[in-house]
Every structure is written in C-alpha cells, then in structure tokens.
Amino acid sequence: QVQLLESGGGEVQAGNSLRLSCTASGFAFNSYNMGWFRQAPGKERERVAIITLNGAVTEYTDAVKGRFTISRDNARNTCYLQIDSLKFEDTAVYYCAADRSFAAVLSGTAKSWGQGTQVTVSS
Numbered sequence: 001q002v003q004l005l006e007s008g009g010g011e012v013q014a015g016n017s018l019r020l021s022c023t024a025s026g027f028a029f030n031s032y033n034m035g036w037f038r039q040a041p042g043k044e045r046e047r048v049a050i051i052t053l054n055g056a057v058t059e060y061t062d063a064v065k066g067r068f069t070i071s072r073d074n075a076r077n078t079c080y081l082q083i084d085s086l087k088f089e090d091t092a093v094y095y096c097a098a099d100r101s102f103a104a105v106l107s108g109t110a111k112s113w114g115q116g117t118q119v120t121v122s123s
Contacts, residue, residue, distance in 0.1 A: 009094060011120040029074055048060070069084075093116040
C-alpha cells in the first residue's frame, strides 16, 4: 500500500525557514518522481516543485524560485522541501505526490498523494 506522510509544517514568522518532509512507504521510492504542491484557502492547488526519481532534475514554479529547494534521500525514502524567506503568501496546505511518470507529477495527476501539512506564515 502506497503511503506518503508529510511532516514539518507549522506556524512560522515571515522571513524564517522551514523544512518539510515526505516519508514514503509501500513502494519502490527510487523508482518514483516526486512533487510538492500547495493549496491556499480559496485557491486552486498549485505545483511548487518536482524532482526526478534520481534527483538529477528539479523544477520550480516561478513564485518560489530562489527560495524553495526540493531534494530527496532515496536511502531514507524521503523527499524534502526547504522553504527559506517565508512570505505570507506561502501560507497553505502542502502536499507531496508520487508517480512513476514525470509528466503525471508535472501535471498534478500523480497517482499517490499525502494528506498534507499546514504551513502558516505570521508576522
């Protein structure tokens, strides 16, 4: 059974940093492309960052370039999202997703999703 469990969210002050983790189980993690998405209140879910199965390629949405870093540790079955210089507009529920197909993760149609972790940026 494929499971993705996000952690690391919370309330942080603007300008600070946070690292989210997505721990996977039930599948061959190193065979799956991973992605982080977020959904703010009243808004549609948006792709934040994606990473290929071996970590060689990463891609970010323009709004987070230079502040967010996606990485993975295949030995630990974990994907990370480092968020620096947090802004109020980063407040959202953050989800990780996994799929063998890079295109599926890219398009937000990945087969497997976590339950999400809340990130709230305060003043």
